[in-house]
Amino acid sequence: MKIPDVKVRMLLRFSAPLFFAVFFLTGNTAYAHKVKIFAAVEGNIISGYAYYTSSSRPQNVPVVLTGPGGVIIDELQTDENGEFQIQARYRIDTLVKLDSPDGHYAEWQITAEEFPADLPPLTDDSVLKKTENPPAADFSDAVPQTAISEMKLPVSTDELASIVKMELLPLQKQVNQIRAQLDQQEEKKRFQDILGGIGYLLGLTGIAFYFAAKRRRGQQ
């Protein structure tokens, strides 16, 4: 069995300019196609953005918020920066979906715990009516009433709750930023994946050689 080493090497050499041509011509490029969406709750606002697996972001694409069982809570669109923002109305597991007309789809899950405790849970008849003003704050969930009243604090329960909330807000923002970064980091693995893909294909080529060599030996 004689492996045509020179031939393989020559072919590899000649294919190199092809790769360079591709990279050169596409110097100012962006990886795109796969679309992703990120959303987080800050205070009473659900905000987020959609992005292609690059820096570019889809504009004016419909975003749908659905609750458990696929109940549509809100429908909106991304703005010029691919961002969106909407008042949170219910404290329920919310699925933020991007479904663009050209077949791109992405989703992001927000769990009920991420919403402020003062938001009402979703009931069957509450879906259709949009509350203009969110209901008055009720911190009974967040702060255990009995424990506080026993302590006889110099501030009222409501005041304490709002202080805690204010203190936590910057922290929540930071956590959201980190979550967004983590999500994007996932996509940054692409270059390694591309190299991995080339490796796979070259590996397949090797396997093909193995079978071809076997066939050839069989013929001899």
Add this chain to the structure above:
Amino acid sequence: MHIADGVLSLPVIAVSSTLAVGGVAMGLSRIDYENIPKTGILSAAFFVASLIHINIGPSSAHLMLTGLLGLLLGWKAFPALSAAFVLQTLFFGYGGITTLGPNTLNSGAAALICCALFSPFVKKVKGRKRFFWVGFLAGAAGIILNCFFLAVTLYASDKKFTATIAAISLAHVPIVFIEGLVTGFVVVFLKKVKPEMLSPQ
């Protein structure tokens, strides 16, 4: 120019997947010891080229190298394309598992037609400039045919895709020229340094 999962109707997926499997089988039966590296390397070239997107206005498009694959590989373009599509789907969610067949068929058929149309000229044409134009036309035709097959697949699935088809076609007008240029330069280069590679055998 990849179709994602959940876009096509079941009959379209079934028919085109069957045809794609036939194409891959035809291609595999034509692969022999000498042209394994060529097939593997062009598969890798397609894998990389079609991952890199060029922003064109509000949209983006990417090179396909369909014409080049057709000229260099003929039927063997089918296995080369399908291997690259599988990896793109698994690694990047690009295209889809159920649409592997339709995507392979669309690009493979475009490559095969390019091979049938332009390979005779590759053998006959003399002179660098003319040869460049053969390559240019093959590259351009590859994208146009690929777009055409994509449009047929989408339209056969759902007639509502007319607007999408128009948008995709429009986005690929610049790519037709870029792909033509790339293919033109590559074939001129290959003709000079490795002319036997330009045969789809």
